[in-house]
Amino acid sequence: MNIDLTLKKPLVLDVDGTFLRTDLLFETFWAGLGQNPWATLSASVRHIRNPARLKAELAALGQVRTDLMPVNEDVMTAIRTAQAEGREVVLASASNEALVQRLAQDHGLSARVLASTATRNLKGTAKAQALVEAFGEGGFDYAGNEAADMAIWSHARRAIVVGDEASARKMEAAGKPVIRVASGxxxxxxxxxxxxxxxxxxxxxxxxxxxxxxxxxxxxxxxxxxxxxxxxxxxxxxxxxxxxxxxxxxxxxxxxxxxxxxxxxxxxxxxxxxxxxxxxxxxxxxxxxxxxxxxxxxxxxxxxxxxxxxxxMRWIDIAVLAALYTLRVVAGALAGGVYVSGYLLVFIFPAFLTLGCVKRLTEVTLAETDARLPGRGYGKPDRSDLLNVAVLGVAAALINWLLYSFTEQAESLYPTQWLIWLCLVPITWWLVRMVRLGYQGRMDHDPIVFALRDKRGIGLMLIVLALMFQAAGLWEAWMGGVIG
The missing domain is CATH 1.10.357.140 (UbiA prenyltransferase)
Known part of the structure; x- marks a missing residue:
């Protein structure tokens, strides 16, 4: 039986945008920014003109899990087919060598990889030269995704083009066999x-x-x-x-x-x-x-x-969330040129502190284990503490609303004072309901977005507005204007 030896030619894959639906350089930059922000920014500025050194520095600073990175499923199918045919599947990338080696190991690919080091950026013609030295002219199939890969495709037996239609047409015009693969x-x-x-x-x-x-x-x-x-x-x-x-x-x-x-x-x-x-x-x-x-x-x-x-950071994160929401109210006053009472801000902050606790309550309630949530300072054991802080936030918000009703501004804006007190009923109902839903894990991960879609909650807020307008005499003024 004759064996077609061409089937044994290795399949060589670029990594960024080809095998992976992401880019290792940017992955390490953002991981480094989260883990070592100042060192990452410093390295980026110092080595911006030296890609090889930059990639090596960022790979050391930003610890990433290559096994979690998204792969192109169509490319993975081609890999499994090649492996079934007994072909070697090799990663050849301009990304840092250590990361590429780890990625190859994660997915059961050849231990032989070609990648950038701290002194050599393996891209374009440099990569083409390395592949020809390793496999010979036309001795490999190459999968890439950008114009820089044309220098490599010209030396490959076949060009596997991932998502770059312009390059695919150029290679076909040059007489190179082309296989198109969607970028995903x-x-x-x-x-x-x-x-x-x-x-x-x-x-x-x-x-x-x-x-x-x-x-x-x-x-x-x-x-x-x-x-x-x-x-x-x-x-x-x-x-x-x-x-x-x-x-x-x-x-x-x-x-x-x-x-x-x-x-x-x-x-x-x-x-x-x-x-x-x-x-x-x-x-x-x-x-x-x-x-x-x-x-x-x-x-x-x-x-x-x-x-x-x-x-x-535990508790600080919730306080910051409340502050960010409170800043929106301050911004509204500045944009519209209207006065905002200090009591209004003092009411809003603990109310949003409660909603921050609700956000974390939802997350820990839905957690499958007692371990701390990824990137957060809380786990399921913190559920009762979060509930206690949420209840304190409700109490503080209601007390500040009541205190506001006795201010000169409130008396001038809302002559019918008892209606402002009556507002406490739907406000309490709304806040307590939000806490209960969060504690039961029955809420979207963002309580504000949930609240603005929740029909029952919206109904309670409309009741509050209706009572406030009645207390201010606005309904009578508007209806009088319409009738008049």
């Missing part, structure tokens, strides 16, 4: 990474407008602009947060499907989108007022600190 990425999902569904939380900017009964068109439009600025600022931080949490998200039953964790969206594209969102947010804020710009920058700085470090 969906760059359009970048919108999902910006989390537009979270923008609804920025309706909190309208709280000062409602409290001051200022419903002028100019005030509303300015507040809408402020809401747009805060939404884009939040999106830029969501991108940073997701990139810092890649490993934790991949260990999470639901979050592993997020655009960056799953590899659906390239990290570089996400970084560009996050930067653009942040810049537009700052420009809008600057147009509104210097004070509003200051609040936006404070929000972004505090959010960044939360993503980098504070969210891993």
């Amino acid at each position: 990425q969906a760059p359009a999902k970048i919108l999902k990474a910006l989390r537009p569904h979270q923008w609804v939380k920025n309706v909190l900017l309208f709280v000062p407008l409602l409290a001051a009964h200022d419903f002028g068109l100019t005030t509303i439009l300015l507040t809408l602009l402020g809401m747009a600025s805060f939404s884009l600022a939040a999106s830029s931080i969501y991108v940073v947060n997701d990139l810092l949490d890649l490993e934790a998200d991949r260990l999470h039953v639901k979050k592993r499907h997020r655009p960056f964790a799953s590899g659906a969206v390239p990290i570089a594209r996400g970084m560009a989108a996050g930067l653009a969102s942040g810049l537009v947010a700052v420009l809008i804020a600057l147009w509104l007022s210097p004070a509003f710009l200051g609040v936006v920058l404070l929000y972004m700085s505090l959010s960044l600190a939360y993503s980098l470090r504070l969210k891993r």
Whole structure:
């Protein structure tokens, strides 16, 4: 029986964007930023013009789990087919050698890898030369995903092109046999990474407008602009947060499907989108007022600190979450040019402190083990403590609401004082219900988003608004205006 020896030619795979639906350089950068932020930034600046050294430094600083990284399933199918045929499957990458070796071991590929060292960046012509030296001219099939791989495809027996149609057509025009493979990425999902569904939380900017009964068109439009600025600022931080949490998200039953964790969206594209969102947010804020710009920058700085470090610190993380929500109310007052009472802020902070506890209660309740949650300072044993702090937050919020009702501002805005006291009933019901649902694990991981979709909760909040408008005499004024 004759054996076709060409089947024994090795299958050589690029890593970034080919075998993996991610990029090891960016993976190590963001892992390093979370684990050793100052050292990572310093190394990035010092070695920006020396890719080989940069990759080696970041690989040492950012400890990553290569076994969790998303692979291209179509490429994996080709790997298994090649292995079944008795062919060697070799990784050849411009990424750091230590990472590539670990990746090959994770997936049962050849122990022989070709990759960058601290002194040599194995990309383009350098990689082509190394492969020809190892396997001979036309002695291998090569899978790559970008124009830089054309220098290698020209020396390969066959070109396996992953997601780069332009390069595939050029190689075909040059007479090279081409196999096309889908990239497995969906760059359009970048919108999902910006989390537009979270923008609804920025309706909190309208709280000062409602409290001051200022419903002028100019005030509303300015507040809408402020809401747009805060939404884009939040999106830029969501991108940073997701990139810092890649490993934790991949260990999470639901979050592993997020655009960056799953590899659906390239990290570089996400970084560009996050930067653009942040810049537009700052420009809008600057147009509104210097004070509003200051609040936006404070929000972004505090959010960044939360993503980098504070969210891993017990109790401090919950206080920061409450502060971030309270800043939205302050921002609404500055955007619309309306006065916000100190008592309103003192009421809002403990209320959001409660919701921060609810967020963590939901997470620990749904946890499968008693171990601390990935990237968090809590585990299931902290459930009772979180409940106690949540209850204290409810009590503090209700007391501050009652105290506010006796202030001169409240007496001038709400002449029918007892209706303001009556508001305590639906407010208490709403807060206690949120705590109960979190304790039972029956809530979305973001209580604010849940609240804005929860029909019963929305009904309770509408009752509060109706009572406040009645206490202020607004219904009578509006109806009188309509009848008149």
